[in-house]
Amino acid sequence: MGGKAVGNKASVEDGAAVVKTAIDNFGRIDILVNNAGILRDKAFGNVTDKQWNDVISIHLRGTYTCTKAAYPYMVEQKYGRIVNTTSTSGIYGNFGQANYAAAKLGILGFARALALESKKYNILVNTIAPNAGTQLTASVLPADILEAFKPAYVAPLVIALCSDKVPAPGTGALYEVGSGYQARTRWQRSGGYGFPLDVKPLTPEAIVREWEKIIDFDDGRADYPESGEDGLRAVKANFGNTSKTAKL
Known part of the structure; x- marks a missing residue:
């Protein structure tokens, strides 16, 4: 389709390295989708400090470091679209995922606060809670569910939220999406x-x-x-x- 992609092998814990790849290759950064994740599921009584810290570091800190690195460029150009990935585990809780749920709900709080600060710079920040069959969930979901949870059912919403004409309310919103279902969630x-x-x-x-x-x-x-x-x-x-x- 005429597009160009450049890989980067840095961890999202090093957001500066991730964003530098975009700047070095394209000269600017307009869109940031914070989507990296890992699972370390355990009942809370069995969770180790490492399992807790690893999940918090990749999900929550990774979202922070990548956004922190991209944000000055977006402020300078008065344009940016940021989509963060939370989870229904963060919204509603899930057995064996206290670490994951804490990180994911932290991402939502971060996104809502950032949306308030960044709107004046034409930087719109939204959050999705997707059901998607990816490398992250391939080991825990059955094959028929993975088929229904194709990322192709999630990507169109992400594209809409990253476009020049983001649908109302524009920023600070939370959406649940997957298997063709699209919805906005609110308190x-x-x-x-x-x-x-x-x-x-x-x-x-x-x-x-x-x-x-x-x-x-x-x-x-x-x-x-x-x-x-x-x-x-x-x-x-x-x-x-x-x-x-x-x-x-």
Whole structure:
């Protein structure tokens, strides 16, 4: 198709070496897809420090070092597209993958923070949680699942997120993708319960008494906070809540 690819054998722990290959061969870097990964699955009680550190280093630190190396070039040219790879193990948890889940959810937090900082430079940052049959998963997935999880079902979304016209919301989003299925994932928070601030002390017993209201997602007050400001809105709304106002 007329494209050109150049290999690099450096570990993603050395992001500067990875990005240098792009600069040396192409003179610039417009797109970064942080996708390298390893597995060291063990039940948490059996995880060694090395198994923990190796997974954190490749997934989370590797994402950081490659992004750190590419970011100045993108800032200077006022253009960049970064796609990070998390996992449903990070979003929902998975047995035997405490190390992997911690690294993957760390990547999501990193991406969301970076998206806020980099938008002014026209650098858009998004995260995918793919189901894909790759070298990483070939040893743990059966053949029929590997066939359904072809990377070709994931790549089109990555291309869209790396394009000149990234679909809305543009940056800071999380997408689950695989086997032809494409979806955006977001946080949901229950409506909660606001205790009057003039009734002290707030006790564990009081919390337990209102527990069903605290965890109720079905009372019509649940929301979907998209930012730290959204997250604080309900907290700030409770500032004026006293035993006289009886505000929930």
